Amino acid sequence: MIKKEVLKNVVFDTIKKGSCCIPKDVREAFNSAIANEKTQKAKEGFGNTLKSLDLSIERMNPACPDTGWPLFFLKVGNEAKIEGGFMALEEIARNMVAKATKEGYLRATMKHPLTGYDPGTNVGMNIPHFTYKFVPGNDIEISYAAKGGGSECFGGTRYKMIAFADGLAGIKKFVIDAYAAAARAGAICPPAVLGVGIGGTGNIASALAKEAACLRLVGSHHPEEMMSQIEKDLYDSINSLGIGPMGSGGDTSVFSVNVEYAYTHIAGIAVALSSNCWIARRATTRVYSDGRTEELDNPNWFDGR
């Protein structure tokens, strides 16, 4: 049985780490970009951002003042037991989001969509949001993603239903066109970690794209050859465009292209993309059934897909 007291601490620390400390794989992507960029200006764009990100880890302040939509992804062991059940876990998560907001680890960004009412806590209707995945075992893995507003609002996240007749060419064209338009003038804070979802209903494709953007490591590949080839082709092509840091020109235009897919209806193919901004914030903690905890660099969300 996992105790509430343990979960309170774990959830709070995971939110704090997710907002303040960029993951190791993202940090590596910055180092590669600094090494590969040809102009001093582009090197500085990456370099100054990385300097600030490292200071955020040292000072434990948010990596960016837009601390985004609070999203929880829970990988739950089929036999996992929580004191008070999963509704207690969700209540703890809401309380910890409010606490992290009050203490300045999150900005009070979530508001009523029509009235603009700001509760000052980042807690409201359907927010924070929870996504579950069930796996064998009795541990739970809690991932927190701070999903930035820029990468969500300017066309970096959208979907299109295409005909079978349009096939792979239609999929690739949609992704590259949509990404280039969204990255214009740095709107989505490029180079993004780009998640692509293929197949399923519109919302299945969109959820896969979001999870691929927020939970897969930069530079990771889908285990199936056909999918990893699409990832490589899109990665190379987008990086030939010249978008650069914050859209100001450069050799690095996307950090990673992560593709996931679902079987689809004979009627058509949903294609979705979800861009995560270049500082791609997330943190994952595993909680064992005996209450031990372990911070993980990799959410391993798609293990077993």
Add this chain to the structure above:
Amino acid sequence: MATYYLNVPLMDEDVVQLKIGDLVYLSGPAFTCRSRLQRYIFDEKNKLPFSTEQRNLLIHVGPIIVRENNDWRLVSFTPTSSIRFEKWGAKSVKEWGLKAIVGKTTMGEETAQAMKEHKCVHLSPQSVSPNLWLDSIKIEDVYLFDELGTIEAAWHLQLDKFGPFVVDIDCEGNNYFEGIDTIVEANKKQAYKDLNIPADFKYTKLY
């Protein structure tokens, strides 16, 4: 490409010399704003409760600021996307007498036209580096805090070599990102070939 260190209040001669692609650092007074302030002033017809004459630099930003020991502590600060404030851009330039706007992305045609007429530039960050900026910003005061809340209130700041920002719209109405657009569009042609997307590809119309 040149680098400039400018002091606020900005004069016409300070900004007309700037060309797209130049880098700028700013010192002196500034104020912050995002959409709720502009809606409050321009749509809901309220009066801006301070003068912008000696403070003609606007920063589009939603900072994190917390109250500690009867004082404000700036936790994080990064310019936010200007393009979403396009609706009020031209009015802001004209009625507030702005000489520079700092914000992510860029502004649209109407604002660029107003910038040309009233001698104003738009400046855009190439990094997301709040910790490199925090030390160059001091909070002086805040207006409309109760009405608009901590993120959307008008914060008065005192800046010390705040930057660098790239000039993306100059006083001639040129836009830095249009140059990048041309490069991206040209590279896209080769990318389509590499991705086996036929030049005459058209989507089957589903809806």
